[in-house]
Amino acid sequence: MTSAPLSPAQLLAVHQLLDGVAERQRHDFGHIVSDVKPDGSLITACDRWSDETLVQGFAQICSGESTLSEEGEKHCPATSAFWVVDPLDGTTNFAAGIPYWAISVARFVDGRPMEAFLDIPSLRQRIVAIRGRGAWRNGKRLTAETRLAAGSACVSLCSRAIRVLQRRHQEPFPGKIRLLGVASLNLVSVAMGQTVAALEATPKIWDLAAAWLVLSELGCPVLWLREDPTALVPGRDLSDVGFPVLAASSEEQLTRLRPWGESLLLP
Template sequence: MTAPATGEPGRPTAAGEDAELLEIALEAARKAGALLRDGRPADLGVAATKSSPIDVVTEMDIAAEKLITSFIGRLRPQDGFLGEEGASSEGTSGIRWVIDPLDGTVNYLYGLPSWSVSIAAERDGEAVVGVVEAPMRRETYQAVKGGGAYVEGVRAHCRPAPDMEHALIATGFSYLRERRVAMAEVVKVLLPQVRDIRRGGSAAIDLADVGCGRLDAYYERGLHPWDMAAGALFAREAGALTGGRPGLAPAEELTVAAPPGLFEPLQQMLEDLGAWHD
């Protein structure tokens, strides 16, 4: 199936296969978001040790990924997959779906609203379609390479770059004790030099918020491809720059997103602070 070109008000411009991929990603993300929202037990508690509440979240994660891969696999059986919960196949079409079925697991466990479903379609290793579904925000972020970024029918644009001291910057922290110590040292130096720092808990939403102008910048160490693929494309299509260490693409070592003019000094500051290593 090949969808016609789209680009009507409120939608990214997409033609041919990209239009098809966008429609599939939107529907898969919507279905998974509804499953997670409606399937979360109202009395889900937070355990002090590994026990049933964490198992419930793990089961929801796996169920959402299975829903996504099954839905896409029926429509595009030749495509490959890379998912946080273990979906991995090469495929033969040149398209690979990069999936985080529940980005912001701890938020979900605690009943906080900042969690999302992130789905990106890569062609020959490059993201061409990205969808981030945030059910508790009632927002869907969608982007197509070269076709723009939109949220709820509105074209998204990142903020003009402020100077560093007026920048609102988001980040995230590892759950590895040693790495958290190193991350805290970076924040200790960075915090007095910026407006403030936020920790939202969902990398995909943080990247989308940069694209929507709700944050000036975002950085984090330790992201996997499924954490950033859709959100980073959205941020770029909204006018932000994304990268890792200077001269490198976003990677597990470091991911940075910010508008031109802020991106460069922030990236260099993070490099100088050693934000990319423990």
């Protein structure tokens, strides 16, 4: 077992694995039946198949590296390198026939994401980030300059973050609100220049892992509002652990939105 970056052959194998899962999800979209998990969230047979396929695939690509996933093992691995997977982020959209969801994958090395892959099957887009080397969309490099040039005035919220509008009802919200219904894509929208900030109230580690590295590689400041995912403890059950987070396109935007983010923590 190694904790080195993925080799070119391993990267190719990851892309081929994701190609197969994305194709199956496109095929199943619009033809699925959902169940309700014990926590009240939805799950489909496609979620389960995608999870099993990815977990088995990563075990072959990187022998000895465990996988932490939304639909599978939820205890933080003790190995220095492991995978974090949300096989179908945005199941509610997927089950409702809304064509916007993602496959979120990150490989952690020494407590932080080393490689990240965010695939948006319906758009046939794949965002890739490698620690210290940058980020790309469909092979085209993303830069902070193009992100800042987009000129967006939008702020992305998750459904649970809407309560900040009630807690600070005396003030106008500083942005045009968007709700995408996909935690990973809410966060990565900042890195893409689609929004100037994103606020997630209860994301799990598999929701944010891939987007976190993309944000980091493009210089987007991130504020962990409660727990810091860099302090993951091996063996800890992460089933019910949320990492409230505010991501922004600049330190100025982070400062402007910070009071709204911190209001999430009020009783």
